[in-house]
Amino acid sequence: MRLVVDLTRCQAYAQCVFLAPEMFELHGEEALLYRQEVPDEQLERVRQAAAACPVQAIPVGEAVSARAR
């Protein structure tokens, strides 16, 4: 699984940083940095973070599986 943060929407409420500190961190007061590859043991925390985001800016999903034709 992987995630991305829509930083257009992000307003640095930092709920994700509290819920999944190994995946998200604030750099300075409100610049959010994140890791995109979600290890299995972080998946539940990332799901909670995505659900808790007040501006719903964290899509989580499978990596694109580029199948051959």
Place this chain on the structure above:
Amino acid sequence: MPGDLREGPIVIVGASLAGLRAAEKLREEGFTGSLTVVGDEPHPPYDRPPLSKQVLLGMSAADTTGLPMRRDPDADWRLGVRATGLDLVGRQVLLADGESLPYDRLLIATGTRARPWPQPEQAALDGVFTLRTREDAGCLAERLAAGPRRVLVIGAGFTGSEIASACRERGIEVTVAERGTAPLVGALGGTLARLAAGLQRAHGVDLRCGVTVTALCGNDGGRFTGADLSDGSHIDADVCVIAMGAVRNVEWLADSGLAAGPHGVACDAGCRAFDMYGIVTDDVFVAGDVSRFPHPLFDYQMLSLEHWGNAVAQAEVAAHNMISSGPPRRPHLAVPVFWSSQFGVNIKSVGVPTYSDQVVIAQGSLSERHLVAVYGYRGRITAAVTVNMAKWLEYYQGLIEAAAPFPPAPGAADGHPLVTEFALPSDVPDPRGLSHGPTVALTGHLPDRRLTVVRPAG
């Protein structure tokens, strides 16, 4: 007929953010036909903003920024193959491997690439980089990790400034060379750009504005050693990053008959491409950085945006319209928003700051590293830029959408009087005088600027 629009082959050229989001949206809205996505890079869609931030800081590897699918678009991904031509009459996309892909509807989302250094021999020196792709970022991050004595960044737009910021954070000496008067001046105008210059210098950047780089120098081994500047000075450096903005990937459309030119492919508010006569097509759509579209909030001028959020919003509108006809079609009217994090601050912008004649600091101050600058054009609010005050962006977006009067009334935001009593000129420069490209470009009213370019025959 609407029923038919849910079938029939759709081809998307461009396998990055806009291409992926359009593919997802097509399926979400019930498209059941075959869907092919063509991308010239060999990788599935990945996210680029982290490449100049997390990746250069060494927090994430360059190959870990792949984008998540919100749903599987069940597409045939043709990756690592470039589209080389478009036959509008025969309705097919020509590929570099000789194949042609027939389509019933086409989405063009080929984006941009890094503007290269104009001297190819100098650009080929070992240690000279651009930053656009995953490979660019991986190689540059590796070089930064090796501890160069000095990095030279050419161009102080958002990308160049973020690279310089990452270098300083890693303790690397960095020189930034910019032809304009200050960093970010092309996107934010001169008033805020002076603040950006102060920020860079406070973080130890050797910032040289009003100069151009006249030559990149190398040693006998072909390794970059430094550069000559137009003021007669020379910079010794081990690494050089060319951050001179982006070039739209439109060359493959040169003979297609579409209104494609240096500013992108012109389209209407419904993302339908114009042909070279300014007639709108009904089966070719455009989205993302390669598009150029009219916006009613900005006098219907055509906008070219290099924004993550625009790529997503426009791709979704294009996908919806590709499988809708008549009144259910939607316009792409999203107000432009972008962000940049650099030198410890988060900068966000809403609206078009360069579509302005005046600016006021409405809240905060740079000394506090918190501020909102509000831009106006002929007495109405057209943009706002926040520094570490992102939560205010939505409020000002509302004022822009409502064409609220400029300057905003004292106390309009938080009950405090405006910080600057008088509006200042926003001091927007001619982008031709800059090393960096503005990521928001007002490109005038004409659907096809290509008609104004004289091309040598043969």
